[in-house]
Amino acid sequence: MINKKAMAAYGAQSLDADVAAASPHRLIILLYDGAIQSVTLARMFMENGSIAEKGAAISKAIAIIEDGLRLSLDRETGGELADNLDALYEYMSHVLLEANLHNRLDSLDQILILLKDLREAWESIPFDARHQSSAQVEAIQHGRV
Secondary structure, X not given: OOOHHHHHHXXXXXXXXXXXXXXXHHHHHHHHHHHHHHXXXXXXXXXHOOHHHHHHHHHHHXXXXXXXXXXXXXXXXXXXXXXXXXXXXXXXXXXHHHHHHHOOHHXXXXXXXXXXXXXXXXXXXXXXXXXXXXXXXXXXXXXXX
């Protein structure tokens, strides 16, 4: 039988390898996946009354949103989209904090929907556009190329 520590170590090594080899686009997907997983765990812990674990999972989700997704925004080239995402990430962190304080499953569900929608939108970016600057994408969209 494989013990849980060995499986956790394998999972951590696998994630480290994914991160080391990932493109910037893939890194954002991994951040969304981590946030979704953390909120899903927080929901389970909230339902089970596991207060410490719930708090840890919510804290991890907030850290991923604030220190990963939010800090990765490029406001110079991202313009209004980056500003809107920044406001949305700030909102999600606030809702997660309130969900933690007041045990609000519905708030966790709301954040899960937002994270999954954002992940899906990010995943749907065409492969050839993933490495283009926003100026290149805008030029293509407006027929200047």
